[in-house]
Amino acid sequence: MSADYFKDFDAIPYEGPESTNPLAFRHYNKDKVVMGKRLEDHLRFAVCHWHNFCWDGKDIFGLGIGTFDRPWQRAGEDGLVLAREKMDAAFAFMEKLGVPFWCWHDYDIAPEGATIKESRENFAAMLDYAEEKMAATGIRLLWGTANAFSNPRYMCGASTNPNPEVFAYAASQVQNAMDATKRLGGSNYVLWGGREGYQNLLNTDLKRESEQMGRFLQMVVEHKHKIGFEGSILIEPKPQEPTKHQYDYDTATVYGFLQRFGLEKEIKVNIEVNHATLAGHSFEHEVATAASLGILGSVDANRGDHQNGWDTDQFPNNVPDLVPAVYEIIRAGGFTTGGFNFDTKLRRESVDAVDLFHGHIGGMDTIALAFMKAADLYESGELQSFVDNRYAGWNGELGEKIKSGQLSLAELSQWAVDQNIDPKPISGRQEYLENLVNRYVHR
Amino acid sequence: MSADYFKDFDAIPYEGPESTNPLAFRHYNKDKVVMGKRLEDHLRFAVCHWHNFCWDGKDIFGLGIGTFDRPWQRAGEDGLVLAREKMDAAFAFMEKLGVPFWCWHDYDIAPEGATIKESRENFAAMLDYAEEKMAATGIRLLWGTANAFSNPRYMCGASTNPNPEVFAYAASQVQNAMDATKRLGGSNYVLWGGREGYQNLLNTDLKRESEQMGRFLQMVVEHKHKIGFEGSILIEPKPQEPTKHQYDYDTATVYGFLQRFGLEKEIKVNIEVNHATLAGHSFEHEVATAASLGILGSVDANRGDHQNGWDTDQFPNNVPDLVPAVYEIIRAGGFTTGGFNFDTKLRRESVDAVDLFHGHIGGMDTIALAFMKAADLYESGELQSFVDNRYAGWNGELGEKIKSGQLSLAELSQWAVDQNIDPKPISGRQEYLENLVNRYVHR
Amino acid sequence: MSADYFKDFDAIPYEGPESTNPLAFRHYNKDKVVMGKRLEDHLRFAVCHWHNFCWDGKDIFGLGIGTFDRPWQRAGEDGLVLAREKMDAAFAFMEKLGVPFWCWHDYDIAPEGATIKESRENFAAMLDYAEEKMAATGIRLLWGTANAFSNPRYMCGASTNPNPEVFAYAASQVQNAMDATKRLGGSNYVLWGGREGYQNLLNTDLKRESEQMGRFLQMVVEHKHKIGFEGSILIEPKPQEPTKHQYDYDTATVYGFLQRFGLEKEIKVNIEVNHATLAGHSFEHEVATAASLGILGSVDANRGDHQNGWDTDQFPNNVPDLVPAVYEIIRAGGFTTGGFNFDTKLRRESVDAVDLFHGHIGGMDTIALAFMKAADLYESGELQSFVDNRYAGWNGELGEKIKSGQLSLAELSQWAVDQNIDPKPISGRQEYLENLVNRYVHR
Amino acid sequence: MSADYFKDFDAIPYEGPESTNPLAFRHYNKDKVVMGKRLEDHLRFAVCHWHNFCWDGKDIFGLGIGTFDRPWQRAGEDGLVLAREKMDAAFAFMEKLGVPFWCWHDYDIAPEGATIKESRENFAAMLDYAEEKMAATGIRLLWGTANAFSNPRYMCGASTNPNPEVFAYAASQVQNAMDATKRLGGSNYVLWGGREGYQNLLNTDLKRESEQMGRFLQMVVEHKHKIGFEGSILIEPKPQEPTKHQYDYDTATVYGFLQRFGLEKEIKVNIEVNHATLAGHSFEHEVATAASLGILGSVDANRGDHQNGWDTDQFPNNVPDLVPAVYEIIRAGGFTTGGFNFDTKLRRESVDAVDLFHGHIGGMDTIALAFMKAADLYESGELQSFVDNRYAGWNGELGEKIKSGQLSLAELSQWAVDQNIDPKPISGRQEYLENLVNRYVHR
Ligand SMILES: [Co+2]
Ligand SMILES: [Co+2]
Ligand SMILES: [Co+2]
Ligand SMILES: [Co+2]
Ligand SMILES: [Co+2]
Ligand SMILES: [Co+2]
Ligand SMILES: [Co+2]
Ligand SMILES: [Co+2]
Incomplete structure (x- = not known):
């Protein structure tokens, strides 16, 4: 039974740096107060539904059978039944891990139906179930989003599709997912334009597509205000993959785009470490750029591989690599609605339930330790005073x-x-x- | 004698595709009328002073002695004497090549002096000489620019320097170079922010530096209007090198920056092929992006090497690679003040005078052929009608x-x-x- | 019905460069004699089963439903029935395209069964069918290979797996596929070590794995001689993806490996354009390296995208890009057992039957034209005599x-x-x- | 006076992790015994002459004047006088830093003369001086090498040059540098083929050049035995830059090359971190590969920048990044003749004497800490037993x-x-x- 998938695991305790227990935190002591606030409240960790509970271990050279063998991915069962089992498993995992937040795409939590209406019914049913789960566990929603890139209808983009009906289809998903995010008390609503770009410039009208996307984002912002959603609207930049070129290439590009459509006060960025590096930037560059422009929203923690040219979406594991970026977050005042989400993936070879724990524990410990180091550095003022002094002539x-x-x-x-x-x-x-x-x- | 450096060469004739004469054009027939205009007037080729006449073949693993042996680079001679010989050689070359334009940095044409005043005197002297040369040959100025990156004073940036005196120094060069560009009837004034970026984020105040640079550009635009310069102000984006990160990363980044400082109607881009690819974009992407934003200014023709991660600044040689980008230029209405400049470099191993001809002839033939192919494609309407049809639903x-x-x-x-x-x-x-x-x- | 999938298409004619018929060859005139041999015999084009007929348009962000809608990929039908329909469609396509060769992985042509025995029975059945098809159409086998990377059992490698049973499983597939290749008169047998590498060095014993792989290749070569297979054994180098690192990184690495295990006279390389560029090399570099080492076997024609860091496996379309590599092939004496295979993929957005024709026609025309240009260049001797002269001192x-x-x-x-x-x-x-x-x- | 350039600095003490003194080691306690040996004897740190004392801060966009202002780089002074001052400064620096080794190129320590004979005389004079310095300080020679890439004569390669006279010139330098290395008691002799590759395949005979290089290496090995040099001969792989392609691309390529010329027992590799990453490999990959092939010689410690595509040659600063590679070195038995040399460069903006200390102190502390962490990991056996267990089936x-x-x-x-x-x-x-x-x- 899926509900019992993690039954052999206890809640993950904090045991301190000396612990050799692989199923304990060594650095993430959520109640530890740093700079006047608990670590949990600084870091606002969220577990994502997608890579953790939906992905089955397929990759581009292994499309037939996934390597994972999650019970809720078995064949021949009703989609909603499996979705509930999946959600049971997810909440069991998150509770044992001890994270305060989760996040999802619409079709992560509810199976897509044969028609738009059936999809909405499925989603509505699962929202009820999610609401129960959240109430029962106290786990809150960091953000919701809509998957407007997996279905073949989106193969040439969602809002940037040559066919306005596809724009409309995406609008129906996003409206629905935004309303759901509000209902579940989400802190943010995220847009990742998975195929908002082009595979090929020859068949593409760049100007038209950017205007379509601009109008879409305006509609999203107008809807936010109409429904009284108090959270932030975030865009997650990514330079390419699966498309050749994505319009939300990086933070600076997104900022230019937002200005062009009068949205720079309305939308912020959700920076993914691996997307930063794919765009040719360090993670700290993207964070510092966003902070300097006033659009730093949230962070997607997955790191890349420095030798591979695609989005490996791995769990972070290098503390000094993260310190400069976390320092910039602290310097910018820390997260308000944002947090660190783990849109991170196990390696396809890490097929066991326990690997999900290893990945998240390692990622959380890495970020927590980096945060404490960066906080020390920040509180010392040593770096800031060096920099201030360097520019003193400008005063x-x-x-x-x-x-x-x-x-x-x-x-x-x-x-x-x-x-x-x-x-x-x-x-x-x-x-x-x-x-x-x-x-x-x-x- | 330098003036005679190219004396063994005749003017480069157009001989047509069948010619096997390596010192003839096979495709660039400057008087050929395509789409109602002579090729020369479409392409507006310019030869740059820098890589062609100033560089001596040094590279980072060969800093001691250059491989070239240009007479005007001999030791022990007065700087202004050599500068005149260099300019003689340059005009002799350009005349034989048959290009309508040239372009320069201030310190390409005049030796930097021991003081700011001496530098300006040298520059003034060389401007007089350049004016004579231009009158004598009919060669016009595509653009001027200031070198605010070679001298050690600029090692940490020009307008973005932590020291406002360096900003002032750059201002003095740029004002002087802008005035000179106007005096020589230049079509554009270019800014390449060679070190306007950072080597290291730890010592950098990103926000402050971008505001410094924003103010600098505003001053440049105000000065343009004050002196009545009719040409365009252009920024040449580049993502990195020699810095780790450059603020004018790519066209989209520049556009966002211009909007932020209210300059998007005042400044356009000079797109370099190799800088496009270093930023992770195709050349045609950068052109199409600039065209769609209304900031397409001019083009720096140097291509890169697809396997090397630095700016190789090579002469273009691949016609089908260029066609999509040239098509976008045509679709955008072609150049107004802009043109194709050859800020391209010989390979360091191409040490002879004749190699300068080979490089430029090959580059010009490649671009001319790509232009004629792209013009055919454009005039056929085949591609445009495919695209129009693809988006027909939006009408x-x-x-x-x-x-x-x-x-x-x-x-x-x-x-x-x-x-x-x-x-x-x-x-x-x-x-x-x-x-x-x-x-x-x-x- | 699948068999009729291409029924609306006629055989693709050669119509010459002036043709505007998109379903005609403009350059590939298979009977044209160049350097004393028909183009067909020089180029030895092969269509692969995999990307063309097995892939359904899934990608890593669209794992649920493919974009293609091939009838033989319908759900709820017996695997062997579909495999026959697929093979019917493939031969119909290849016949209309007019290629002399095809190539396959074992599990491209036969569905994998629930057990090793069932898989072999399926394969045996499809071999019979393939033999009929080949006899009926005259289409020959350029190469066969075994897919020892898609099934989860291979997730940590085939011959390099930490579990020797996986090595044995791979051995059973390779033996079977080699025997089949011989039976069908194949010209080559190819090994692409899709997961022969590591995802992670921490859990990997590099030395042990390379010795396992060395022994595997020795067994393959011994088997070749035992069964009297007259074709070549080829390795297809690839540097990474889906693994972080693949042991057959590039041609030079493979050569070192072959020498280490005494196989450098027994095994050659199948060079893929896109794998060359992923390894940081130009295609012509890989060809010239293989030729200089005497291990140039065959070529996989798929090009990459210069801005994307993964294997895009696109159809070749740039003639001048290919000329230097094709020139090296000619200089090396041309193909003996090898040929140009199209292990190339449609873009995922190219969902129609006609797109399969466009892709192959474009690819074949590009290679044919590059070949004719390279042959002219070769026959002129101009390049060779320049090079000979350059090294004359060494004589x-x-x-x-x-x-x-x-x-x-x-x-x-x-x-x-x-x-x-x-x-x-x-x-x-x-x-x-x-x-x-x-x-x-x-x- | 140059000799006094570092006069304001004291010897750098070890003060422990709590120290906030930037001019003290926090981790490198040279006398600390780890795994039965002093850290100094494990790490065998060497300071290089080249980047530290010869480079003046020029870069490719700042070729005119360097940013550094070292007294021994002043104009108008005799070359040998300056070379002595430079060596004085170098030994003063190394003594204060407390490193046991140094290393050099021939033309780092002696000015190149107008003729081959004059160059040898200069070198001979400086060797005498070096011998004195070494005796006086106890600093030993980790390796010597010859600079056969900076002078224009080497622009198209040294041993791979199309002109055999250039081969001969290189032979004369290498023989002389090898003899000098032996005389000074050097532990290794290094070959970095700075331009042993090609800029352009069109003008290159790959086969011929590799045979030239093979013969050269054989001559080097024969000479080693003839003169009774007891140290190791090392090749430093690098994939490109300044050339488009370098023949000693990476460790696996070098191993294949060595086998081809019967040298795999005679020559090992000097692995540079930054060259590993430029070749698309992690540093630990290169180390593990070399170790598995029995050719791990020495390490050049300079790291690269993950976002820049050229050799930045920076000081190492990331401990967890280094641990897996250092672990592999320990697992391979540690260095015998090799060590960690700092062929690392200050940033061009780090213009002061003190920056040389910061760079080296940081680099040495980083490596020392990584070594101690890796030693702990090794001694625990935890990683090794995981790996052994993973492959247990193979036993x-x-x-x-x-x-x-x-x-x-x-x-x-x-x-x-x-x-x-x-x-x-x-x-x-x-x-x-x-x-x-x-x-x-x-x-
Ligand atoms: Co993400
Ligand atoms: Co990602
Ligand atoms: Co340029
Ligand atoms: Co450039
Ligand atoms: Co392939
Ligand atoms: Co491929
Ligand atoms: Co080095
Ligand atoms: Co280096």
Whole structure:
């Protein structure tokens, strides 16, 4: 029985760094107070339904049979029955893991029906069930989203499809998923434009598609206000895969797009580590960029593989790699509606129930430890004061005049000539700063 | 004597596709009329001063002695004397090659002096000389720019430097180079932010630096209007190198930045093929993106190497690779102030004078042939009508209602449910379209 | 009915470069004699069963339902019935396309059974059917191979699996597929080690796994000789995907591996264009490397996408990109047992029967045209004589002495000092040579 | 005065993890005994002459003036005087840093002369000086090498040059550098084939060049034996840059090459972290591959940047990243003649003397800490026993029969069929193992 899939596991305890128990947290002590708040409230971990409970271990060279053997993925059973078993298993897992949040796509929690109406009925039924489960466990919803990329109808995009009926179909899913997210008290609603891009520029009208997508996002924001959803609307940037090019390439691209359609105050980003690196950026770059633009929303924790060019969606495991990004999150004031979600995947070879625990425990410990290191670094002020000092000249007379627009190009040029200025290179001290960060990581 | 460096070469004739003369054009017949205009007027080829006449063949593992042995790079001679010899050689080359335009950085044409004043004096002297040369040859200026990245003072950026004096120094160069560009009748003024980015996020205040750069660009635009420069201001995006990250990463990023500082109607992009690919985009993607946003300015023709991760700045040589991008340029109405400049480099091993001809002849022939193929494709309307037809639904009632904002998300969702829509996948026909393009390329 | 899936299509004619018929060859005139042989006999095109007839359009973000709607992929029907329908469709397609060869994995042509015995019975039944089809159409077998990567049992490798029973299972498939290949008169037997690598070095004994694989290949070669198979044994290198690292990374790696196990005279490579680029090499590099080592076997024609980091397996469409590689094939004497197979995939959005024709027609025309251009280039001798001349010094006295081992390091050093040699850089003429190739491509 | 360049610095002490002194080691306690040996003797750190003392901060967009302002790089002074000052500075630095080894290229320590003879005289003079310095400080030579890539004569390769005189020139340098390495008691002699590859396949005879290089390496090995050099000969693989393709692409390629020329017992590899990643491999992959082939020689510690596609040669700073590779080194028995050399570079913006200390201190602390963590992991046996257990089946009857060659393919196939085997997937436990490693890293 699916409900018992995790029956051999106890709740995962916090046992401290010295523990050698692989089914215990060594760093994530959820009640530990750091910077005035419990770790759980800082990190706001969420387990996703998709990779954990829906994926069966298929990959592109193994399309026939999955490697996992989850009971709720058995053949020949009614979809809603399996969906309930799956949800039972998911909540059992999340409760034992001790996470405060979950998140889902519409078709993760309810089987897609033969018609749009049947799909909505299935979804409605599962929402009731989810509401019960959430009430029973206290697990809250970090975000909901709609899967508008798996069904063949979306093969050429959802809102950016050449066929406006597909736009309409996506609208029906998103409206429904937004309403559901509100009903379940979700903190955010996420849009990942899985196929909002192109496979091929020859058959694509870039301008038209971007305007379609702009209108779609406006409709989403208008709907948010209409239904009184208090959470954030988030876009999850990704540069490519499965498409050749995705329109929400990275944070800077998304920001430009939002401005173009008057949405930069309405929509934020859900940054995925692996999508950052696929776009040619470090994770901390994406976080710092979003923070500097005021659109940092939430984080999808999956890391990539530095030697592979696709989205491996692995659990994070490298603390010093994460510290600079987590530091930026802290510096930006931490999460408000956002959190760290694990849209992370087991390796296809990690076929057992216990592997789900290993993956999440490792990921949570890694992030928790990185957070504590970054908090120490932040509280010390050492890095910030270095940076402030580095730009101190911009708070002087010349800097202020430039920033405030008092000087024209010609005036400033003339000043430079008159003063015969010859500014000298000043060391950027990269190695010193890297050592400084390591001092906080390893002590 | 430098002036005679190309004395053994005649003017490069057009001899047609059958010619086996390596020092003749086979495709670039500048007077050929295509789509109502001479090829020369469509393509507006420009030879750059930098890689062609300033670089001496040094590379990062060969910093001591360059492989080239240009007479104007000899040691022990006065800088202005050499600069004049270099300019003589450049104009001799350009005249023999038969290009209508050139382009430069300030310190390409004049040696940097010991002080800001001396640099300006050198530059002024060389401007006079350039004016003479241009008058004598009829070669016009496609664009000017300032080198605000080579001198150690710019090692941590120009307008984004932590030191406002460096900002001022850059301002003095840019003002001077803009005024010179206007004086020489330049069609554009280009900004390539060679080190406007960061090597290291730890020591960087991203927000501050972007605001500095925003203000700088505003000053540039204000100056343009003040001096009555009629050309375009262009930014050349590049994602990285020599920095880890450059703020003008790609066209979409630049557009977002311009909007943020109210400059999206004032500044366009100069797209470099190799920078497109370093940013993870095809060249045609960058062109189509810029065209769709109304900021397509000019093109820097250097291609990259698909297996190497740095800017190889090679001469273009693959016609079908270029056709989709050139098609987009044509579709966007072609160049106005822009053109194709060859900010391309010989391979370091191509040490002879004749190699400069081979590189440019090959590049010009490649672009000219791609242009003629793309023009045929454009004039046939075959590709455009495929695309128009693909999106035809958006001109129907549903499409118009969505585009015009008449439908809310909830209304559209309700419509989809009521209609019980079930849109089916329609083939994107990528292979057909690729064959169609090849039909124009190879006939 | 599947057998009629292509009934609306006629045989694809050759109509020449001027044709605008998308269902005609414009360049592949199979009977055209080039360098003394028919194009068909040079190129030896093969259509693969896998991507064309087995894949249903699923991808990693669309695992539920495929986009294709092939009748032989319908649910609820007996596997062997569908396999026969699929084979009917495949032969109908291949006959209309006019290719001389096909190729398959064991489980492409026969459904995997519930047990090893049932799988072999299915395979045996389909072999009979294949034999009939081949006799009826005259289509020959370029190569057979075994799919030892899709079933979950192979998730951690086949011959390199930590469990020797998996090695044995793979052995049973390979023996069976080799015998079948011989029976059907196949020209080659191919090994693609789809999961012969690791996902993770921590759980991997690299040395042990390479020795397992070495022994496996020895067994394959021994079996070849035992059964008297006259064709070639080929390995298809691939650097990664779906694994993090694959042991047959590229041609040079495979060669080292073969030498280590005494197999470098027994096994050749089947080079895939897209695998070359994923390994950081140009296609021509892999071909030239294999040719220089005497292990050039066959070619898998699928190209990649220069901006995406996974195996897109697209149809080739760029003639000048292919010319240097095809030139190397010609220079190496052309194919003996090998050929060009299309292990290429439609885009997932190309859902119609006609798209299969577009893909193959475009691919075949591209390769045929590249071949004719490369043959012209080869026959002219222009490139070869440039290269010969470049190394002419090595045929002189000094060169011969060095090559023949007559000089020790100390003697040669002494000679250099005594002669006070100062060899000067000689231009590599890259731009000239690129133009030369283009002269053959575009005339 | 150069000799005093580091006069304001004291010897760098070990102060332990709690220290906040940026000019102290926090982890590298050279006398600490780990696994029965002092850390210094395990790690065998070496400082290189090249990036530290020869490079002046030029980069490809800043070729004119370097950013560093080292006194020994001043203009207008005799080369040998400057070389002595540079060596004084280097030894002062190394002594204060407390490293046991140094390493050099011939032209790092002696200025290249106008002729081959003058170059040798300069080198001879500097060797005398180096010998004195080494005697005075006790600093030993980890390796010497010859720079056969910077001078324009090497632009098209050294041993692979189309001109045999260039081969001879390289031979004279290598013979001289080998003799010098022996004289100074060097532990290894390294060959980095900086331009042994091609920029362009069109002008390249791959076969010929590889045979030239094979002969060169044979000559090197013969010379080693002739002069009785007891150290190791090492090749440092690198896939590209400055060339498009380098023949010593990676460890597996080098091994194949060595076998081809009968050198696999004579030459080992010097693995550079950044070259591993440029070749598409993790550092631990390269180390494990070399160890499994018996050719692990030494390590060049410079890391790359995961977002940039060129050799950034940065100081290592990520402990968990290094642990798996260092674990493999320990498992292979540790270094014999090899060590960790810092062919690492300051960032160009790190212009001060103190930055040289920061870089090396950070690098040494990172490696030392990674070593201690890896040693703990190794000594625990936890990882090894997991792996041993995973492959336990190969020690059983079936495994032994396969390995020992007792079973033919047909026999094994028959056995599989007879037994009707159906091996099931067994979890690879990647997440568990990653957590296990982290348990050692963070405690
Ligand atoms: Co995600
Ligand atoms: Co992802
Ligand atoms: Co450029
Ligand atoms: Co460039
Ligand atoms: Co293939
Ligand atoms: Co492939
Ligand atoms: Co190195
Ligand atoms: Co390096």
